[in-house]
Amino acid sequence: MSARLADDGAQPIARRGRLSVIATPIGNLGDLTPRAATLLGEVDLLLCEDTRHTARLLSHIGVRPPCRALHAHNEADRIAAILVQLADGAHVGLVSDAGTPCLSDPGARLVDAVHDAGFAVETLPGPFAAGAGLAASGLTPVPFAFWGFPPKAKAARARWLQDRLTPAPDGGPMSHAVYVPGRDVPALLADLQQIAPDVRVVVARELTKLHEGYIRGTPAVALGLLTAEQARGEAVLLVEVAKPIIGAKALEVDADTEITAAIAAGVDRKPFLRELARRTGKSRRDLYRRWLDIAAARDEG
Ligand code: SAM
Numbered sequence: 001m002s003a004r005l006a007d008d009g010a011q012p013i014a015r016r017g018r019l020s021v022i023a024t025p026i027g028n029l030g031d032l033t034p035r036a037a038t039l040l041g042e043v044d045l046l047l048c049e050d051t052r053h054t055a056r057l058l059s060h061i062g063v064r065p066p067c068r069a070l071h072a073h074n075e076a077d078r079i080a081a082i083l084v085q086l087a088d089g090a091h092v093g094l095v096s097d098a099g100t101p102c103l104s105d106p107g108a109r110l111v112d113a114v115h116d117a118g119f120a121v122e123t124l125p126g127p128f129a130a131g132a133g134l135a136a137s138g139l140t141p142v143p144f145a146f147w148g149f150p151p152k153a154k155a156a157r158a159r160w161l162q163d164r165l166t167p168a169p170d171g172g173p174m175s176h177a178v179y180v181p182g183r184d185v186p187a188l189l190a191d192l193q194q195i196a197p198d199v200r201v202v203v204a205r206e207l208t209k210l211h212e213g214y215i216r217g218t219p220a221v222a223l224g225l226l227t228a229e230q231a232r233g234e235a236v237l238l239v240e241v242a243k244p245i246i247g248a249k250a251l252e253v254d255a256d257t258e259i260t261a262a263i264a265a266g267v268d269r270k271p272f273l274r275e276l277a278r279r280t281g282k283s284r285r286d287l288y289r290r291w292l293d294i295a296a297a298r299d300e301g
Helices: 034-040 051-061 075-087 108-116 129-135 154-164 182-195 219-225 247-265 269-280 284-300
Strands: 015-022 045-048 067-069 091-095 119-124 144-148 174-181 200-205 213-217 234-241
Touching (some): 015 075, 034 091, 034 119, 045 075, 051 067, 075 091, 075 108, 108 119, 129 174, 129 200, 129 234, 154 182, 174 182, 182 200, 182 219, 182 234, 200 219, 213 219, 247 284
Parallel strands (some): 045 067
Antiparallel strands (some): 174 234, 200 234
């Protein structure tokens, strides 16, 4: 479908259809804005990441717009049909399960396509966990970077952190926001303890909910303060980086040094390598190879 062009032929004219990108609460229904509540009752179609999840919010405010699912697995397929509805003049709303759509949530491809097709797009701002957590963290708020979710695999995650956690380009401090399910917070703090022991971290937990809390300190201090109970629920991990972090090269040196010392001390290889893999983010197989190489070099020497 091609957009109509304006008189100068340059910019598409907005058609009648309209897409509203609507932020919803991240845990406290009181955070739904009055404007969002009104609009949710007016749209011709509401695109939801999970219709059952959004049904709870809609029943709370007593409105029942027609809902369709738009999630990571069907977004690309649904776009053409949504553009047809917009061409018919529909007012379409977009929400995700919590917070601002498109930010670590589905919707960005649709929004891009709607702009390209020349329809109006408007934003209804509201909760965004990374921004809310950063504002209440006490860390340097500007500049900051939002990275969304890290990879799950340990080695990939350590590299991912090393590549991203930098000071600001002018050498000043910079904060970084990372999304993480609560149960993964201890593992991420352990990664940080290894690759960036001096950074300031804040685990911003259960924001806007009953058990909202902030655990602050170095990665080691935060790990010590975190209870098993707190390592549940939802969290944003905020990291303030004031100087370049150790990085992968230094980690390699660390691993070799530790293996050399372990061989010299005659420690039990298996549990030692399991623990070293956990701390460095390296695979046990790679560390095992290093162990064999270092042991062989030592025997030859
Ligand atoms: N689009 C959402 C936003 O605007 O923040 C984020 C959705 S993302 C799928 C979910 C992640 O956001 C969670 O794993 C957690 O890291 C973070 N999050 C969402 N709600 C939160 C809350 N109440 N407290 C802390 N973190 C939260």
